[in-house]
Amino acid sequence: MSGKQVSKGGAANKSKKPAKGGAEEKREDALQAVILADSFQDRFQPFALEKPRCLLPLVNVPVIEYTLEYLASNGVQEVFIYCGAHSEDVETYIHDSDRWSPESNLCPFSSVDFIRVSDASSIGDFLRDLDKRSLISGDFILIHGDVVANIPLDGILARHRARREANRDACMTIVLRSTGDSPHRTAKARGITPVFVVDPTNGRCLQYEEMHPLQKDKYVKLDESVFEYAEFDLRTDLIDCGIDICTPDVLALWSESFDYELPRKNFLHGVLKDWELNGKIISAEILEEGYGARASNLQMYDCISKDILHRWALPYVPDSNLLHGQTYKYKRGLWLEDGAHIAKNSTVTKSVLGKTAYVDTGSTISSSIIGRRCQIGKNVRIENSYIWDDAVIEDGATVLHSIVANDAVIGKHSYIPQGSLISYGVRISAGTQLSSKPLPRISLFTSEREPVKTDIKLVGNDGKGAQYKEPEDDEDSDSEDEGDADPAVLQSSLIYSLAGLNISSESISTLATHDSDDDLSDDEYEQGLQAKTNRERLSSFASDDSAAAVMKLDQFHGDAVHGLVDALRADDNEDFDSAKLEFMGLRLANNASDSMMRKAIAVAFATRAAELMSPENGGLEPTKAAGRALTSKKGAVKFITEVGVGGNKVDLHAEFALALQKALAAIKGLDSARAGTLLAAMLQQLYNLDVLEEEGILAWWADARAAENDTLSKIKERSRVLVEWLENADEEDSNEDSDEEDEDSD
Amino acid sequence: MASSQMSYAPTLGKLLKSLNTQPLEASIEALIYLLKRRQVKGDDVANATAHMLLQVVAKSKWQNVDQLLAKVSNTGHRLAQAAPTEQVIGNVVRRVMGLIRDEASEDRNADEMGDSVSDLSQLPTTPTISTRPGPTPLRAATLPMSKSMFNLLCVSETAQSPVTGASTPMSQGASANMHALRSEVIDGIEEIMDEISQADDQIAGFADIQIHPGDYVLAYLPSPTVERFLLKAAAKRRFTVFIASAERQKPGEVPHAALRKKLNGLGVNAISLASNGLMAYMPRVNKVVISAKAVYANGGISTESGCSTAARAAQEYSKPVIVLSGVYKFCPVDPSDDGTEFEQGDSSTYVDYADGEAVDALEVENIVGEYLPPQYVDVYLTNLGPQTRDHLATIMADHYKLEDMGLSLHLP
Structure with missing residues (x-):
């Protein structure tokens, strides 16, 4: 041309x-x-x-x-x-x-x-x-x-x-x-x-x-x-x-x-x-x-369309006819272009009808935008929807808050639920009731732009098209539930909904087995799909790229926990030193703070202990699980003492106990009673192993943060016996206490 | 710094400056988009329309009066489509078309009446040209009047040559006539432009007759015309102005601050009112001044929305309502009853977009214009002086040709 x-x-x-x-x-x-x-x-x-x-x-x-x-x-x-x-x-x-x-x-x-x-x-x-x-x-x-x-x-x-x-x-x-x-x-x-x-x-x-x-x-x-x-x-x-x-x-x-x-x-x-x-x-x-x-x-598309119709974006309204050849006229809440026809006994409110669009008798249309040459049949119900040019909605169909793209055909008496996306040329055969779970996103093409095989179960016998699937993200194979946590999920649908998404209402770190991905903005996530090297590039510039520093810290947590849990799981008799070395390397690379490290270590050990309690890992008693998690590896206890607690000040001990408690609280599938028992067991083990001092545990007991919410206080309650015992033992053991401290500092 | 004051947004002023360098079609298109984007509005619209029609007359190619009329009405049609709520575009187009008809018939009469050769040969060509609604009444009206000369002017060279056998002198004569017509029409349009630009001043000239010392004058949403009127009166008289408005007030902003400051500077007391308190003040008010966007043939006016509240309140207390309107705003048609001629304004006039709950819950209909029926108007103060409703028809007849009155620019 x-x-x-x-x-x-x-x-x-x-x-x-x-x-x-x-x-x-x-x-x-x-x-x-x-x-x-x-x-x-x-x-x-x-x-x-x-x-x-x-x-x-x-x-x-x-x-x-x-x-x-x-x-x-x-x-x-x-x-x-x-x-x-x-x-x-x-x-x-x-x-x-x-x-x-x-x-x-x-x-x-x-x-x-x-x-x-x-x-x-x-x-x-x-x-x-x-x-x-x-x-x-x-x-x-x-x-x-x-x-x-x-x-x-x-x-x-x-x-x-x-x-x-x-x-x-x-x-x-x-x-x-x-x-x-x-x-x-x-x-x-x-x-x-x-x-x-x-x-x-x-x-x-x-x-x-x-x-x-x-x-x-x-x-x-x-x-x-x-x-x-x-x-x-x-x-x-x-x-x-x-x-x-x-x-x-x-x-x-x-x-x-x-x-x-x-x-x-x-x-x-x-x-x-x-x-x-x-x-x-x-x-x-x-x-x-x-x-x-x-x-x-x-969703912004939805929002802006509404804003335009409500004249927030003046002069960008249909009746300004800014596009060449457009001939909209506004009258009583309706924008009609030349030749748009609404049959007598149908009700159309606050909607836009393009050139020669036709609405047959008995239909109800509200707050919708109908493109040029669309054919709307008899007794159709359309609400809050976007029907693009040349689409056909046949008699008796219902379309709710959806987008129907050009040339798509919605068959007689079919039902399109809220949030559906019906792409170009898709055909929904008569009588099909689309289910709203998963949200229908029906297209004639796959994400690789190849024609799809029609899914008759979905679109009916005369239908065309199949559910569109997001391209597989092969880079993130290590992240199990990453899809749930990506904000792109929020944005790729027409309706804003947090339902069904896994959102922690707690202000602390959840036990994150997934990697840093959920902290990437959706833009980045999606670019990742197109530029396969994206992730690697970002990581390799980590040390000199402060832009990504915040993100790195989250990545540190994910990586560190992963590394430690793997090392704890390993059956071989290898020393824990290599895991420690790796951990310290990560720490230096990401410039992680002491509290970050404490958190990561607490999460790792809590995960391992909880794992050992689960039936598939033998379903050990909490006490045994705690013992196994902490002592099965040579050097692990030393590692906790040196890196996790990082000193023998009382408040550091309390911090570590708190981190453990929170880590346990965040473990999925562990009810608070069992978590509490496990915590008590672990604290006792740590006390026996001279990792934590009784002052530290008592300070934790007194700390308001340990009872911030229901879950935490329930968990905490389980340690009462231990604490009471410690309090009683306090006076007797006061002499030994000072000895222990001396040992610790060595 | 010069560069920091530089403005990029297109304006009417910039468009008018570029008229001579741009092709005609581009200028028209530019104006159409200025209208569509509301970057030209209010009293500028008439001025802009006149400028653009002048360009059409001066720059476009036309061989006869019909073609010129068709071009003018076509351009007018496009402008009116771009701003369907601006009646004044139609008025200016009618004025210019009337002007062209006048000049054309004058030319014909002035010309020697000798050779009325070609009237019969011309007749078949005219219908093809005048299929538009505008020129149609023209034939009916002008042909009986000066049939022969009209057709002489309309003639094309091919049609003339076989009759006279001397095509060259004839076409020269015709083109010379057209040239003269062109410059006369241009002069005429310039006069219209002068009239438009001076209208506000001339109206203000009557201010001291209308406003008396000690008066209490209510001005509802004062337009530039009303402002000038009040300021002119303030120079000579001592009186009090109530300024009423219904718009959402921005925090810390005094409505019509500039006008109030000027009035206070001239020693006239200005008081701002909320429009819902209008009725309470009405007994104190001596007269209500509003400005018209258009005056219809029946005497009703199109004006800022809310003005009719003031006018009705005034009628309740038998206070006179003075409508200020240049003659160019007189619109020789009756208002349509479907309300489509009133512009829908920006919702943010009444609700702040930042108010999320309101944005979700409310549907704001902000109709910026409204129709005020004739019975509420007492005096029409024009640039030709104060008029009553009975005289409107005479003024319209003076300014518009009968054949243009029915011109409808809003039909598709």
Whole structure:
């Protein structure tokens, strides 16, 4: 097609441009924008298998239209579009569009260029590529291809400039929208909560972290340097609009750190962390007015669609008809395009109907978006759903809060439960009642983009399509229940739900047999699927990459526990020294703190002891299990004394007892009574082995943290006999006591 | 610093500057999107429409009056589609079309009436051109009036040459006529533009007649027209202004602070009211001033939503309601009854998006315009002076051609 040739021509021009010195000056005042049209995620699967996600319809308009229109409304002149998967589709779309095609004189941009990077596997690769091309002459807007916003940029640009002129190192401004204190649907929908630490006096961003409901540690570690500022705000209520104002320095920073992949999790976090090294200042523009959000996953898609219909994103409403050829009219809660027809006795409320969509008699449609040429039969019920172009819903069918993609057919009297995703061309035969467990995600293609074999049980006899399965993650074979804990799980479905997910309500570390994966942001997780080397790369840079430091600590815990338990399980008579060596190596590599080590050791021994009590391992009595776990290995006791307890101060002993208690409390499948007995047994063993002093155990007994919640206090109660015995023995043994201490210190 | 004040967002001002360098189609498209994105609104719309029609007349290719009319109405149609709630676009288009008809018929009369050769040969070509709703009444009205000359102007070279045998002089004559017509129409549009830009000042000129010393004047959501009116009056008179508004107040922000400051500077006391307290103040008020977005043929007006509360309250206490409106806002059609001509505004006017519970629970309908029936209006203060309802029809007849009055820009 001619369109593509022009695109290549455009690329050729670009490479010449920097050579033209004269043109530079003129371009100085033309505003440039870079659109990241692919984010290397698969949260729109199975839809994004067949179509790039920036072309998926959001209120019947391809998502990228919103971004382009937003840029046009802010007077952007030059646009560079980076697309990854399906780049041809995006290019064809733009070239065929009356409005954006670079050859059309109607295009509000002076240039629209596509940049393809063949080996890119992350946004970081795009930006490093952009740096090499030296296309950017001044401040530019870095924006995701799925942004819906109506925030005027003029003021933000002016303030960015003022900051930059005051300080050359002010290199980036992030646009954020505050959502206030009360729970907000967008805050829930995004899955990951960004945590910004901001200096309120000048808007400077000091630290960036991410949190999500499935992570183990429900806290954020503040950098010490943050406390050097007189004031700082810790904000979790901000919507990240996905709009950054950058200077070319930002690209240089990307190039310097070749392992950064994500603009927030890696780049922002890293640059702020290494502030002392790079000296760059990043500011946050926190807005109280206007609308800005990214349709970054299906729940956000749902949210933004609602926001658009409720006119939060004005002028982005259907009746603005911003897309060429659109003819929506708004009347009494309905947006109808030309030729859309609703039969007399059907009820349609707060919905959008595309061109020549047809709704037959007796149907009820509410809060739904129906694409062009859709056919809705008689007595159909559709609620909160998204029916894309050309789909057919036959008589008597029910569709609840689902997405039905182009050309899909929902047969007569079938039932589509909440949260279903019905992909392109899928056919659900008449009378099929889809079950909501697992959530139907039906596609004609597998995750490898190969046609699937129709699953007749699922879609009925005349149906087409089968349940879409997430690609297997072969790297993480060592993590058993990792899938449960990944936030991507939260984001890949249309409905936000924590039900069925394994979430610990406790604020302490759970006994984590899975590795650090659940602490990776979903972005990273998903990139991992595409870039197989991802995990290794991240690990190998661990020592010098402080960006990943927090993550490393969690990884340390997982790895350390694993190593120790394996060593304890081993039947051979090998000395425990090698395990100890490995442990200390891990500790040094990750710069783990003493408390981290204590926790890991306590968890490892508690796990082993609990394991020995389980029937498949012989079902030993708690006392024996405790003894076996602690003493079966030569050197293990010494290891606990030296590393786990780490000294003979009373509080250290108490800490270790507490760590043991908590580790036992967190073991799954161990009721608190048995856990308590085991704890008592282990404490007694440790006391007998002279690892723990009675003062230590008594201090633990008195410690309020040991009875923080029901489980802990139940467990604790079981040790009462031991404690009472210790208290009685206290006076008698006071003489020996001092001897023991002397021995310990040797 | 120059660069830090630089603004990138497209505005009407920037568009008007670029008119001469851009192709016509690109300018129209740019304006359409400014309208769609609400980056041009309010009183700028009329001005922008006039500018764009001037470009159409000056830049587009047309051989005869019909083609020109078709082009103007087509452009007007597209602009009106982009901003269906702005009645004023239709008004300006009607004015310009009337102007073209006037100039064309003047030209014809001024021209020597000698050769009325081609009227019969021309007739078949006109229907093909004038299939649009706009030009259709034109034929009915203008053909009987000056049939021969009209057709002479409409003539195309091929049609003329066989009749006269001297095609070159004829077409030169025709193109010279068209050239003259073009410049006359352009002059006419410039006059309309002047009228639009001066309307507010002229209306303000009547301020001291309408507002008397010691008056209590209620201004509901004062528009720039009302502000200018009040300020002009404040320069001469001592009176008190109540400023009423219903919008969500942002914390720490005084509504209409700028206006209040200016009025206070001129020694006029300005008091802000919440609109729900209007009725209580009404006995004290001497007159209510509101501005119209459009004045319909029946005398009803389209205005900011909430104004009718004020007007009804005023009627209850028999206080006069003065509507400020430039003549260019007079719209020679009756209001439609389905309410589609009123713009739906941003929900954040009334509810903060940051209020998560409200965002989830509420459905905000913010209709920014409303219709005020004629019985609530006492005086229409135009740039031609104060008028009563009875005179509206005369003014409309003066400004619009009968054949353009029925022009409907909102049909698909």
